[in-house]
Structures are given as C-alpha cells and as structure tokens.
Amino acid sequence: MIKTLRSWWKDSEISNLIGRKKVDSSIFEYGTQIPVEFHVDFSEANQGKAPALGTSQKIVLIYKNQTFEARLQNVDQKSADREALQIRYDSNKELKQFMISQFQATYQYITAKKAENSGKKNIVVPDAQAEYIEFYATRTPFEYRIELITQQGSPNVWWVNQGNTINAGKTEGVIWAPLKNSNGNPVHHWETMREVKRGDIILHYANKHLRYVSRVIDPAQIAPRPSSFANSNWEEEGRLVRTDYFEVSPAIPLELFNQQLMKLNITQGPLNSIGGVNQGYLYRFTIPGLQLIQHLSKDVNWPAFTQFEVANPVIEETITLPEIKDENVRKTVYQVKAYIKQNGFHYTDPLIENFYLSLKTKPFVILAGISGTGKTKLVKLFAESVGATGENGQFTLIPVRPDWNDPTDLIGYQDLSGRFKPGRLTEVMVTASLPENRNRPYFICLDEMNLARVEHYFSDLLSLLESQRWMDGQIVTEPLIPYASLDRVEDQELYGDLGIPENVYLIGTVNMDETTYPFSKKVLDRANTLEFNHIDLTQLPWSEGDEEQEIVEIGPVSQRFFRADYLNLVNVGAENKELVKRTTNKLVAINQILEEIHAQVGFRIRDTISFYSIYAERFGLLTEDEAFDLQLLQKILPRIQGSHTSVKRVLLKLLKVCLEGESLQVNDLLDDASTLYSRWDAGKEAPAAKYPQSARKLAFMLRRLEEDGFTSFWLS
Template sequence: MVTVNNVVLEDEELMSYRDSFLSFQNMLLNEENFNNDNLQVLTNILAFMKAGTKPKRKKNFKAYFENIDINKAKDLTDLLQELKVAVESGELESINKQKNELITQGMLLITKSYLEMFSLGRDSREVQDTKNFDTTGEVNVLHNYSKWLYEEVNDLVTEMADTYQNSSLNQDLVRKFVYEFKRFLNGRLLLKIIDIGTKQIIGVPIQLTKYGYKILPHPFLKSEWELSRPIETLNNKERIKVGDIIAVNFAAVRNEHFISSLLYVDFDGAEVVPQTLHQALLEYVDTEYIEKAYEVFEVKKQDDEMIKSLLTKKLLDTSAEVRQLLSDDLNQLNEIREAISKQNEKITEAEETLEENRKDWNRILKRIDELVKIDELDGSIRQVDNSFEKLEYIPEQFISNLQSLFYHNDNQHLIYKLGIIKSFVYALQANILTILAGPSGTGKSSIVHAFASAVENVEVRMIPVQTSWTDTQDLLGYFHPMDKAFVPTPFMEALAEAAMEENKSKLFLICLDEMNLAHIEYYFSEILSAREEKTQSLRLYPKRHWNTAKIILTEGTASLERQQNARELIDLYPPVFRIPENVRFIGTLNMDHTVKPLSPKVIDRSFIMEINHLTFQEKEDIKSNLQKLTGKIKMNYELFEEFVLDAESISDAIEKIEEISLLFKDFPNASLNSRGYKHIRNFLSYTKDEIEKNEMIDFIILGKILPRIEIKRMEIDSNSNTILQKLLPYPLSYEKFNRMLNTKHTVNFW
C-alpha cells in the first residue's frame, strides 16, 4: 500500500473522469458489445490516457502517472483508439478483439486502481501500488475463492444451483455470475490442461495460493469443473500440451446443452504460463542473475516451483525495485551497462546533429538496398533488353510468326501446333480466363513466357498457388490496422503495377501456376465476381483508412514509415481497386489425384486448353515449315485488343456452335449460357478470315462446351451416336468426345 498525494485525490479534473471509469469497467466486464452509446465514455477514457502520456503533462496528471510505466500506458492508449475506431465502424469482430486485448494487457487493473483511488469502495487515502497495473491479474487473485463464493456471491450461486436442479438455469444468471467472476479475477482465468484428445481439449480452472496451484471447484456442482473446446476449431493447437497452465480470456457459455459449465474459454488467445522458476527467469536473465534472484527472494530448493515461477515472472515484468535489487550486487555488470549507455548517448548526440533530410535519405537508401537484394534473390529483377530485332506486326502472319519465334527465340526450342497458339492468343484478346491443362512437361507455363519473349510490351508475372490458400486474402493481401498499411501479395503487386500510368500500353499476363492446388472458387472468387461487373473492381479495406492516409500526407508530421504507408495506399492500393483493362488472367493445372477438381462456376468463366505431348513426327513436320525468325513483334496493348471481324461476319459460326450446344440442353450446366456466347463472340472477332473462323469452331467446342459435360453414362447413351455424328466436321472435338465415352460411370472432360 502507498499513500497518494492529497493534491491528486482532491483534484477536480482527475475526479471528473470517475463516472466514465465506472461505466468503462462495466463495459469491459459485460459481454455485450460496445455501441455508439458508449462512444462518449471511450472518448473520455482516451482523453484521460492521452493527457497522462504526453511528454509535457500537466502537474496533476504528472503526479498521478509518475509511478506508471508510460510505454505500457501508451500501448493501452493505442488499443483504446483502435477500439473507438471499431465501435464507430460497427465492426463486431474487431470490437471483441480489441476488448479482449485491453483485458489481457491489464486495462481492468488501471481502471480498478483509479476507482479505488477516488473513493469508490475503499479508503481514498491508501491504494494499491499502480506500478503493477500492467499485470494480467494472476498475482492479485490471492483472495480465498470459497470465501468469495459464500460471502460475496452466495445468493447468486444459490439461485443458480436451485434453477439447475429444476432444469431452468438460464443465460441471464450465467452472465451475472461471469460478470462477478471477471471482477474477482481481473478479467483473466488460469487453466490447467488435463487432456488433449482427438476431438477436444479439456482444462480445469485453478488459482494461485500460498500453497501452490489449487483446482477451483465448480460453484454449485460436486463434479470437477471442466472446460472444453472441440480440437478442430482450435488454432495453433500444437503449442498447448497436457500439463500446461495457461492464462485465458473467457465469456459466458452460449450453448444451452453445456450451460452448467458456465464459461466459454478463448483457447486461441491463451498465454502459456511458466511452471518452474528457472524457466521463468531464463526469459529475462542469465544463470548468474538467477542465482542472485534465489538470494533476493530467499528461495529454497524444496519450495514449490509453480508458486515461485508466476510471482517472479510478474515481479520482473513490473517492479523496478526488484530489478534494482538484483542489479545492486552486480557492480561489474553495472559498469559495463554504464559504459554502453554513455556510448549510446554519444551515438544519439551524433545522430541528432544530422539534418532531418539526410536521415530520411539514409533510411530510403537502406530500404532500396534491401529491396534490391530481395529482388535479386527471387529473380524478380527484369532488365530491359532493347537489343532484340523488332519485327513488323502483320495480322495475317502474326500466328505463324509467333510459332517461329517460340522455336528460335529460346534455347528450349518450343514447338506448338498453330491451333494451340491461335486458341491461346484469341482467348487472351477476348479477355477470357485461360486455363492451360495437361501433363507435366508439355509447355503450359512456357507458352506464357514465350509469348512475352516474342511480342513487345508484354509482361509476365508467375504466381505459384499454395495448397493452404482458402480465401481472397491469400491471393490479394490484407490491411494491417496497426501499421495503417496494405500488405499486398505478389498477385496484388502485379495488378498495381499494371495500373500505373506508364504501363497502360503494356499487356500484363498474370499466370496462376498450378492453380487447382487449392479450391479456385475460394481464393479466386472475388476476381471471378468482379469480372462480371461493368466496372471490374475489388474492395481491399474500409475507405476510412484511405481518408486517414490523406490526412497523414497533408499534415506531414507522421514518421517516414507511416507517411510511406499512406503514400502507397493513395497511389497503389485504394480501398476500391479497379482491375486494369490491360491485365489477362491465365491458369495452369495438372489433372491428377493431388489437386482440386474445377467447379462448374470456374469452367463457365474459362476457356480450357489441353496441351499434350507431341509425337516425334508431329514436331518434325512443324519444324520443317518454320521461318528463321528471332526478335519481337512490334505491338502494344491498344493494337492487341483491336477487333478484326464484326458481329455479322461471325453470326454463321455462332449458329453452328449453338447447334452443338443444344445437343446438351437437357443436361444441367452442359449447354452454353449467355456468358458463354459472349465469350465465343469476342473470341471469333479476333480470327483473321473466313477459313480461320471456321477452323476455330472446333477449338471453341473443345474449350467451351465439352469441359462443361459431367453426365451419367446411362443418361447419355441414347444420344451419344447423334452427338458423334454432329461432331464429325470437328475432328478434335469428335476425338475428345469419343474418349470421354470410354468410361463406365460418368462421362466428363477430365
């Protein structure tokens, strides 16, 4: 106990926050979410914390905060600001997260200290030492649990027991108990893990007493008070082991079937507590310090290790006096520290003499060096090579020239049939998601790079898909609320690069390599949906962060890093990001048992191309007709997207494709829809003449209709001969459908 300065206790300004602190304590202890009605309370608490943590504090705030760890108080102030922002935006998940974090970091203790100081519930002249406000409450839970149950909450516990016997225990009673229990524990509970099975993790509540850790009995049942959670819902379950003691946040249980357990425990936010003194001390000091700690705390070898561990850790965390006692007997170490401190002061003085702009440039140059090293490691540096021969773009010869350049431009001597190259190019021009399927080594990824090597103003960005991708954040990135920065993925960086003004005349090919290692419709869903809109855009984060970034840049007083983050938000990653028109999406996939099948949604929005191995004779025949060409064809994005044929010129081809599509009208998802017809109209508009237009009908059937088919063999048998007869003019599709029919159960493309 310490005596508080009378001036502080009688200060009207400090006293004026009393009602706000009382309301704030109730908000933290209750399970209801914060709402707009609480904003004024939050604003008042923030004002109090900010006034007490300013470098130049008023005399009364300085007197109150003089024994408080200001850095810890600043961290709490930042958390309060985040909570206020979350309440203003109504983001429930963020509200609960910030609320739990405030409890974990010890906000309940500083709230309690303030209320006790200003005559709420005890003598206003003596209060607890506020230097310990940043513990999580374990040290202060030394009251007798049984005394608390049978004296302070006896009526409530009795009512709970009676209603439980009558099968009428309800949520209101449980919430009242949890509210009081949180006050008793200062918001955090200690659990000992007793079992981790295949289905659930189980722990029992415990209390630290002078006799060691003791299991807390259930408030009104004679059975052991066990708290559990399904193991499959637990994140990072491998970090918790049987026998561990963990500090956790908790709330009232909501499941009526388990209402007698009273508590729902947040195992995900658990903090594992050391159980030996040696383990606790080693987090802070070396072996020599540990020996001194034993002497200072008069620890005997036979003493209970579990009691000593938690007490010692928290004292080392929070007590400057303990740290001073430990260091008094280490004169030599202190001398070393003093020498280091003097050296640091000299360094600090030298840094302060530098002009601010020189400091900024130094940081910028260091960052550039880091980025250069990263780029060199991942191979992302792309030197501009202007030494290649520039070839004129001749529409009628474009595809045949590409075939020659694919072979002669690279040491791999890539060989593709003309039909494959045409399908690939026209699908890109039509802006259809182009999926390249086939066995390994057939050149699926290579054709993408080869196109960029053969055509001017084409950039390729390869994005390897990971098996762990489950949602849009894995593909695009996320907003970091603490840094006020958007953290992009390589995919999002490629989109931002394509959107730059200086790149508008370039074609960007973003290729998702082995895209079906994860479920495409999960991580790619937002892209698929955006591409159906007239204005193709992605929502990256709430707009208020963008407005904040504009204020940061306007004021110019924030740190260089914070200003850089704000600049990136403004220039590269606005809250609503428009997908650039000069971007084309490509995917490669290997169809085997290790990958995810394509869903009808993905197939409907794609052009499927099978690339298979060529025979020796096929390669020789192609090579004999190749011109000797190297270099790049002169082209830009504007030229690349120009149509060749109008709607009237391709209407007859559309009718032929529709005739084939209608053969499958009685089977779900098998015939083309309006989206599919839009795709093929755009595709055919880039063919060069009548002959090529009719030739590509076969490839369209192969890439847009046959992949949609997934029909039971018995349902299609009666129509199979009719379909084959209609496919006779289209040899590739005829051969493929014939192979599809050679199955016992289901006729499908894959």
C-alpha cells in the first residue's frame, strides 16, 4: 500500500522503508518535519520507543560508511493542540554541508528561484527535477540507514520489465505505465516513472533476458495508453517516457549475472533476495550494476552512451549465498504457482506449497499416482519457473529402465581399460559441484522410478542422503565415488570423492500398478510421497479473463531458496522448540497406535516431520494442522498395509485421531465400517476433520480392506 502526504511517500511493500522525503529547503537548513501520518512508521522503526512530549532523542543517520548525528524531537505545539515530530540537525554543520553536496541540483534550483523571487521560501521543485532522501529501519532503535536519490553527475540507470509489451514499446520508442491499478491505487514501480529524466539509461528485460538498452529522449508525460499495449486490465491514463532503443545482441540471460548482481544490494532494484526478478515494471538500477553486466557479457557491443569509467573492474567469480527473508519465500512460491497455471496446468491446493516444503525438508521427493496426472510435467514446470531448464543443464530427465538392477546406469562404472564411464546422474553432480554453480539448484527427475526395484539401483544414494552434515557452511555427504576406487589420475581429479552436492534435488515419479514394484520402508523413510490420485477433470487450462492477466515470469532463483536450514534437531532455534514438542507429542500418540502392527516410526521421521512443520509455519505456507495432516498422509500412512483385523483396528484409530472431537466406537466398527467410510463417497461433502486429507485416505484404505480383504496406501 502506498501512503503519500505532502513531501513524504511510502510503499509498505518496500522492506524496512520508513519513508521517502522529497528534498526541499528545510533539508539544507535544519532537517525535516515528519507528518503525523508517518509517526507510526518511525515508532515501528524505533521498536515502539519515542521521545516524550517536549523532549528529543539522539539519532544516528548511516550513509554507506559514514555516520551523522541528529535528533528526533517531539515538539509540543500547544497553540495547535498537537505534537510535531521533527528530525533536527540545526547545529550539525557537517551534516548540512553533506546534504548540500549530495543534493546539488535541488540546492541550486532553490537558490536560483529564491533570487528570482526576492527570497521566497516555499520553493516547490518539479517532480522531473526532484531529489529524495529515504529513511530505512535498522535493527537498532533511533538508528536509520539513509539512501539518496539524486540528479547530479552521471545519468540514472533504470530496469524495466516488459514481458509481452517489449515489441510494442520498441516499435513506438516508449515505455508506459498506468497512474493507478484496477483498485484505484498508485503502485511504486509505476510511480518511479516520474523520476526518469532526459539522458537516463534504461535496461529492457523480457522473457528471462536483457534484450535492449535505451537512452531517454523525453521525461515522463501524462499520456493515454498506447494502442499497441493490449492489456485491457490497465487504466487508460498513465505516464509515457520516450526513449531510443538499442538492441542487445546476443540477448543476455538473467542467470549470467543475477547471482553476482545481488552482491551489489541495489536499493529498490529489480531482483529479490533469492535472485529472481520482482514482479513489477520500472525499478532503480545503478552504473556499477550496468558495469557488472557489461563485464560478464563481453560479446555484446554496448553503445557508447552506456560506457563509463570502471570504478571497480575486479568482479569476483563466486559469491556467498545470500540471506533469504521468509516473506520472500512465500511470494516466490505463489509466483511459481501462477507460472505453472499460465502454462496450462492446474494442481489442487496446497500441492505446490507441499512440493516446495518437501524439497526443503529433504532433497528427495516421490510423486505417485495414476498415469497421465501431470507428475513429470509438475517437476519440469516447477524447475523451469525458478530458472532451471534442460537448456542450461539445471533440469535433467532420466527415464528409469526395467532392467536396472545396480547403480551403474546412474552413477557409472570403470571399463576394461580402467577408464571411468560416468552415469547421467554423476555428470549432473559434477557440474552442480563446480564453484561457479554452487548458487544454482539442479533438479533430476527419475521418471517412472519403480519400473525397476528402487533398492537395487538407488540404495547407495539413499544411504548417502542420510550422511548429510555441515562443513564450512555447506551441506556435504560421504563420497559417492571414493577416490581410491578410481585407477586413472584424470578420473580421480574429476570424480574422486564426489558426494551429493547440496544443490542437487532428486524427484522420482511413480505409477502404482501391476507393471511396477512397491517401495520398501527404507525408501519411504527417506522421502515425502505426494499422491496424485484425486483428479478433477473439470479443471481446464483456461478460464474467463485469463487472457487479460499479465505474464508471470520468474528468473533464476538462488540455491538458498531450497537448501535445508536444519539437518538435526540440535540445529533448531529456541523459537521453534515448542512447535517441535507439540509435533513430537502428536507422533507419540500415533506411534502408540502403530505399535499394534509394528509400523511405528523412528527418530528420522520425527525429525523430518518437525522440520517440515517449522518451514510451513516460518514461511506462512500452511497452518500447523495442515502441515501435520500432509505429513501424516505422506510419511505415516504409506507404511500401513495388510489384511489382519489389527490393521483395520489401526486404520480406525487413526481415523478417529483425524476426526478429533467425533465419538467413534472402534470395536463396533470392526465387523462393518461401511457407515463410516461411505461418508467420503463421490458426490458427498466430506465430513469435517482436523486432518481432512489423511482422513479421506484412511477411509479409502478401510474400503479396500473390507471389499478386497487387503489394503495398502497404494491400492486406493
């Protein structure tokens, strides 16, 4: 939400922004008055603390490596019967001189206008020439980081996301954005159009590539939407900037520079904290950012107006993994869902959230269900939405063959000459382990994984997944290919002691029918099993109004988005301990039921379910009950099968847990439970349940047991 009061402005979507102040004469003289409507923003930044009425509090302003002292003053304006909050630095000559030196354009404009108007004080700077100071909250009360938006010296650099409007914009030589959205509100990435000035540089991004660079001919003017901009959701009135396009050839893929660009920490820039492109239009950029891209794309003939003296020509080839804010995880997951939907595939909620949380919990996930439900397509589109494609090598599809009875097809073998012949999986892991690829996730889809016995060809990998541990800030495993097992020096250097890199994610798709093999508990313990048997054929790849939706596009996403934060319960912070205790207590009750058929779970599953629940709560993707419901469905129920009365008793007791609050007489239902499970028959509204998805599955398993004399998770 955007808030605008006189010379102050704020968009609540900009992380830690307290407010942006348009520079006027007060900035050069004493400081600034803070509108009453912004008092709450400063109070939040100060963690609820405030100077008492009639007093002041010392504050610190931080700009890059410089710090300045000022005061936050709460003035008692008795005559107006109100408080007045001010940032004051009347006697700080150093800070006032700093403001004059940084905002030269505004200072000179105001000085000239005062001279023309005999010392007139209220000089209003036009938006096209305006400069701004932004205040950002830090973790310390009364300490603010400031950013300066200036007009002086070099041109400003901007980044525009154009998508399917790029050809129209290029043809007409413009960029255009509405004044307000469909709700009648201004949007910050459209409001930036006001600040574009003649001579500025714009980088034009579309379809995961930088495709044009342009120089601004005329600053923004109010103008109707160009006829070639076909999105009918936009308002008719907007701002138009005329600009001279220059084609970037070859187009520059985002993945070439996004990881290094994040290191520059461009304020209100186009990339989010996980390396994807923010969904919006016009974003701030910098000359150092432009120079970094130029350095990494030496085959592009950049126009002369983009050439500047290189301030720091040394570009590091690798960077540390960026921190990722929890709120950005949720936004990215929802964008992934939108990307998949616009590609014509619909999956019931919360499947995408569940898939992401399962990968985050452990890098091995099984997608099970009947043929033709989109399991393989889900993996491909999910990977593609975060920048991992077959073309860049970050997505690999490996069809499993029925004759696989050992790991050589996946991992490799030494031929008669002693040369190591790598399998497809090993080739991917070698690439993923390179330093320059450490920030990129790699997805391997083992298609129709159970056409062969999984334990025969995959057991080595399953064991290695259990050896994960932290080492120097990275997750490592025991070696898949021991150094000593290789004969040739060349092979030892390339493959020796190769483990499973932390940025490799394994997803198996399986069909459960008469042509496939069942899973052992060793496999089930080490994976989340997501089932696709509940199909709604009425979901079509289009719906009314979809053609008016803006294209959703997600660029490359950092490996940090997927990497596990916890490997053992000792890694869990104090803030999560109560959730772990509640989850453990639920599992203790479940284990008491499972003991009757010797299907109880151990520490591995307890930890996995705890981690899943923590992620779900941290990222706001699922409630605690929704998370436990899915884990009960995916980690517990697949272990249950059999034909004995004891199995039926366990199913009934588990169903009673799922229907918490409903009185079920288990012994009365042992002979005939049809009145219970028939409540989930097709066409009926499912009964209310604490854990509805597990309850539905248990009802189907009960039906199979009574009708066929045998039941299993996989038969329903």
